[in-house]
Amino acid sequence: MLAEKFLREELNKFAKYVIQQSRSNLTKGKKNTSKELYNSLGYDIESRKDLTSMAFKMADYGKFQDLGVKGKDSSAKAPNSPYKFGTGSGKKGGLTKGIDKWVRRRGIQFRDKKGRFLSYKQTGYIITRSVYKTGMKASMFFTKPFERAFKRLPDDLVKAYSIGIEKQIQINIKEK
Numbered sequence: 167m168l169a170e171k172f173l174r175e176e177l178n179k180f181a182k183y184v185i186q187q188s189r190s191n192l193t194k195g196k197k198n199t200s201k202e203l204y205n206s207l208g209y210d211i212e213s214r215k216d217l218t219s220m221a222f223k224m225a226d227y228g229k230f231q232d233l234g235v236k237g238k239d240s241s242a243k244a245p246n247s248p249y250k251f252g253t254g255s256g257k258k259g260g261l262t263k264g265i266d267k268w269v270r271r272r273g274i275q276f277r278d279k280k281g282r283f284l285s286y287k288q289t290g291y292i293i294t295r296s297v298y299k300t301g302m303k304a305s306m307f308f309t310k311p312f313e314r315a316f317k318r319l320p321d322d323l324v325k326a327y328s329i330g331i332e333k334q335i336q337i338n339i340k341e342k
Contacts, residue, residue: 170213170218173218173323174211174213174218176319176322176323177211177218177220177323178211179322180220180315180316180319180322181209181211181220181222183311183315184209184222184308184311184312184315185207185208185209185222187310187311187314187315188207188307188308188311188312189204189207191305191306191307191308191310191311192204192307195305195307197231197305197307199268199271199272200267200268200271202225203224203225203227203228203231206223206224206225206228207222207223207224207228207308208222208223208224209221209222209223210223222308222312224308227264228308229249230249230302231302231305231307232304232305232306232307232308232309233246233247233248233249233304233306233309234246234247234249234301234302234303234304234305235247235249235250235251235301235302236249236250236251236301237250237251237297237298237299237300237301237302238250238251238252238298238299239299239300240299240300240301241301242300242301243300243301243302243303243304244301244302244303244304246304247301247304250301251297251298251299251301252298261294261297261298262290262291262294265290265293265294265297266286266287266290266294268290269286269289269290269293270286274286274289274293275289276288276289276292
């Protein structure tokens with residue numbers, strides 16, 4: 167049916183806009199060091215009988231980057247986040263490994279009191295401890311473009327769906 171074709175086109179436009187804006191936000195927010203999250207952003211649109219559904223995809227840690235994480239001692243950085251460090255539900259050592267890779271990619275090394283550089287491992291430990299206790303600020307790299315596009319979506323979908331129905335009716339009239 168033509169209405170489904172137009173519905174898919176509008177959902178594709180919606181998803182492409184959200185992905186493009188999310189990638190742009192990652193780059194502008196300097197959260198794109200490994201490009202893993204950037205490249206993992208995607209979407210799927212499925213149609214079965216009278217049902218069309220759409221799902222967005224991203225690397226697991228994308229939801230934490232987007233919504234932030236409350237710290238073990240403080241939730242000031244991400245007060246509305248559903249995630250919190252120290253609950254025991256996360257992967258053991260995941261934060262340490264991730265920050266260690268990040269510190270090495272960025273070339274970040276703190277100095278001690280005598281002015282000597284600390285190792286990447288020591289620098290990573292200090293940052294990991296701080297992030298664990300104080301949390302991680304929400305970047306909203308995905309949420310903001312999704313909400314912006316979603317406000318426009320209903321009107322676009324109604325318009326696209328009605329165009330599809332109109333064309334289907336015209337084709338049905340011509341066939342008879």
